[in-house]
Amino acid sequence: MTTASGFQMPKPVLAVEGLTVSFDGFKAVDDLNLYIDRNEVRVVIGPNGAGKTTVLDLICGKTRATGGSIQFNNRELTRMNEYDIVRAGVGRKFQTPSIYDNLSVFENLEMSFPKGRTVFGALFFKRSQQVVDRVNEVAADIFLADLLQQQAGLLSHGQKQWLEIGMLLMQDPELLMLDEPVAGMSVSERAQTADLLNRISQGRSVLVIEHDMEFVKSIAHKVTVLHQGKVLAEGSMESVQKNPKVIEVYLGH
Amino acid sequence: MQWLSDFGAIAAMQGFNGLSVFCVLLLMALGLAIIFGQMGVINMAHGEFLTIGAYTTYVLSTLVQNYMPSMQPYYFFFAIALSFVVAGAIGWAVERVMISRLYHRPLDTLLATWGLSLVMQQAFRSIFGAREVSANPPEWLMGAVSLTDAIEIPKNGLFVMALTVLMTGGIFLMLYRTRWGLQVRATVQNRVMSRAVGINTRQVDRMTFALGCGVAGVAGAAFTTIGSTGPTAGSLYIVDTFLTVVFGGAQSLLGTIASAFAIAQTQSVSEFFMSGSMAKVLTLSTVILILLMRPQGLFSSKIRK
Amino acid sequence: MDSSQTIAKRFLPRRLTLGAAALSLIAASVFGQMAVADDANSTGLAVTPTEVTVGQLHSATGTMAISETGSIQAERLAIDQINASGGILGRQIKVIQEDGASDWPTFAEKAKKLLVGDKVAAVFGCWTSASRKAVLPVFEKENGLLYYPTFYEGLEQSKNVIYTGQEATQQILASLDWIAKEKGAKTFYLIGSDYIWPRTSMKIARKHIENVLHGTVVGEDYYPLGNTQFGSLINKVKLKKPDVVFAAVVGGSNVAFYKQLKAAGVTAAKQNLLTLSVTEDELLGIGGENMEGFYASMKYFQSLDNPNNKAFVEAFKAKYGKDAVMGDVTQAAYLGPWLWKAAVEKAGSFDVDKVVAASPGIELKNAPEGYVKVHENHHLWSKTRIGEVQANGQFKVIYESDLIEPNPFPKGYQ
């Protein structure tokens, strides 16, 4: 266990150990260790092809690991299927905003409400007051309170990003994984998002992939640098930025 | 004792039979492997392109018979070439007016091409009549080569086999050794990117589809030596052919070959021990069951998504 | 309730109907032709003083069109000839043709249309057993009259159907006897397409071979309709070396089967083959050279040498071109209208019940196949012939049986 993530908390929420995946021999993620604590916002950075997105895929079950383990609240995720991982409390936002263009903002959020998830549950699902309240609450969080009836396809790019984050919040996950949440956002939107992330990190852990260093600075408690599927460096933003290996990797090509 | 040697001979011929069934299946599947495997287009009218080849051969053979009987022994090679051209040309046209508009809707391509197959079948019926016709292949293709007095190898079987090897080899070279093949595979991998690097994907698609249909045409020509030629002759093959390609793992030409071999041998061997119908059921069910357990087919590479 | 009778009742006082019926029966038996013409019109069928309507129900489209075209043409030819010779009971025959489209429910549907909608006096049609089975209930319910031309598996006998083709035993037994006698055949290999006619035929054949000829069946195989790969089968034949291959393969499979036999070197020189399913029609597709020297068992061949047949072939070619060929079924279909004509004239009425009643015993001396007679069981007495395939796509008739009694429910063969 690296000293870095060692001793604030004996039990990290997420403990990734020796994680490895290879596609036809090519190791996209190679013997990776990663520990994230409650209330922590962790940002993973690294050059393209470093395996950042693959790590998220592995954690949420989209890709199956070739080796290693992923412990989430002492539950082994590597052998669980996607929806069980989600139900266990892991939420994941995709790189390109992935929402239901045909449905209204309200319905998009409603979809993620953790009720009526089985076939017959869905068949007889009733839009209770509880649901409506929750939706309004989240909508307020993600700055879309007055766009609830809007058809989601018509939202701006930034708003779509928020909506997807909102859909995750509906599930009230313990671990929130965001793949480039501010891509394509205006400066002001980025500020709002940073503020949003800081708010929602309370009581849960957030794992973010991001390129925009300004944004990273504004949210990251700790930064992990990936390179060729391995952890190159880990620590505070400052320490990482001083790290010669990191500089070499980033400026080296 | 006599019986034993007989049995050896039969075993040999049975093995050969398996091989020739394999070649037939492969020859049919090749065109599809290109169109479906490489382009991801489901062409339900594939069987009809096969029929086009068969009819082309039939027309040519009747012409030869009536006008230049002397050519009888040789016309067949020309017929094969012509079948390729005709089927290919029609395929090119079809791609242009129909397929090209449906690339983003694979399921709809399937339905539209099925409609096309209906039209083509009726067209054959209107032009050549509903009756089965028979292109008579050159004499040298008939009869069998007797290795021993017991072991006899049908010549047309050998011929189809040779043709299959030739076609397969050719397609392999085209796909993996030529610039065109590179473009095709590039387009398959990433349409947008290929366009960006200056590949005329439209052109590539069109040629690929035409090639696939052409190959089907050749298959049709070859089948006139072993099978019948009728308006619906091609549609008989379509399901087996698709299964072969799917079973092999669509993207992989090697897979297609392997699955054609597997299916053919199962069919041929089981036919030897049970009634033909049951053999068919057994073979298809086995394929389906394996597909249920391994939907990506025999050969398929794990892709980073 | 029988439609034609209800209508008859509706339009006529009962006594008159009965009287007329009785009268006509007497008239028919005594004066034959000269039956009371008015009575013929009292049946609720589409019969006017100058015209009588019949239906034709075959597949003009779909997979079966291949086989049924010949029948359509033959029936037309017969009807034209009858009309030319003054029609029936002084009436011209009008034909309504419906397309069964090779689809069994469509057959049933169109049969109902012809009987209920068009009120046709008789229907000439169907080819496959499946289509016949599909229309049979309709004909029995609506009390129609069907003339069915195809040689078939038997095991059926309906008041409303006249079977102008041979039933299985007629076609099979005589030919088996012949080949056993001529070729001293003891071992047989039975091969068929996988549906009821071949299977039933082969069952009859097996019983006859084992119980009567005291031979052995060394193999029995069925392939799906449309199958085109017979390599394994051919190898099995080569292994078992039967004296005779007894085949009932149909449709596209036929072509593949014989081409591959020839390709594998299994020719008449080495192997006796007797088929139930190859007529001149099929030979067009197979190509005579691919089957040369093999035998077919039919009741009719185009090459049959008698004046009736010469006239028939001539007329047929005159109407449909010199390249037209006539097979067994074509000829059987041609008999339909003539048999109906004879029965109607004997009954002196188009009323289905009367025509049916009059049918048994009807003789045709002008039949291309020679002489036929309608049996009480609605099948025909007929001769069975063995034809040897010639390279030119014709058959050489090398054997002719005596007149054989039809026996659709052969005891000891079921």
Place this chain on the structure above:
Amino acid sequence: MNALDKLMGGRQGVIGLLILAGLILVVFPLTLDAFRLNMVGKYLTYAFVAVGLVLCWGYGGILSLGQGVFFGLGGYCMAMFLKLEASDPESTKIQSTPGIPDFMDWNQITELPTLWVPFHSFSFTLVAVIAVPVILALVIGAALFKRRVGDVYFSIVTQAIALILTVLIIGQQGLTGGVNGITDLKTLLGWDIRGDGAKLALYFINAVLLLGCILIGKFILASKLGRLLMAMRDKEERVRFSGYDVASFKVFVYCVAAGFSAIGGAMFALQVGFMSPSFVGIVPSIEMVIFAAVGGRMSLLGAVYGSLLVNYGKTYFSESFPELWLYLMGGLFIAVVMYFPNGLAGLWESHGRKWLAGLKREPVPTVVHTPAKPAVVTAAKPDSASVNSSLEIQP
């Protein structure tokens, strides 16, 4: 909106359903003679399949080319019951073994096969009609969807299954009646189903059942499950990572579609009086897809009109110009798929409504989505059905 409205899909939906009901329950019976009405009845049995296809193809994005399998199974279950009733020892006394179906007798079968025995019971038959096909669908669906088989693979596999079943039925003719199928069905519980009166009654039963299936369909689409189906077609990954077992939903609609088809098959056997493998195979299965496509793959009601129109056309043209028929059928199919992916319903949405609104000088109902009116949305987004259908299996 209130429950009923939600179920029917708003006023538009209610009106549409009423019009259809009026047409098949009142107009047809009054205007058509017994013979034509019986034909319409037959067409309507195909509509069951088409309605099912709207659910699993139009909304679920699952194109099954093997619906004939379920239609056939349902039909055969019913036919087996009817055949047993028709083969009582009295009417089959000429057979060497009286009391068994005639075709079994021809195949030297001397006692009723075990498979047939339970079909002496009508209640068992009714259960089997639905259960057998649905269970099969469950197995196929579970096996394929749990493994994320791409849409096209699924289509091809289902097609192969249709082929297998056909060959099997034909091969086992001692058990199934082979190519001829199970023919000459006479009575249902002693009630002669061949008379015009009976046919009329059956027609109404059929029509009511069909409307029932449509209502079930509307209920499913109006529920959250309906929205989930659309969401899945749109962003399957997103749905999966919102904690849903995507496969189970696909299996569900597939089973529902199978169940509908089976009912259609059973009603077919009852109304037409026989069942044969020619409804199980590949060609009939794809034709049933045409019905749905022509009517509108996104519209339950459209599917019914599609079935009626295409079949009427088939009958009419094959009577008038047999030669042209296949050209028309093929052409129609190509045209619909290429230019009107949403079929008649789509055309109605895009033109009919405006026209109607124009007549009534009412504001045109805008094409904005409300969950209960999915057909409307997708009219705006024609090929969304297959936009994101991918060839390879998603890893």
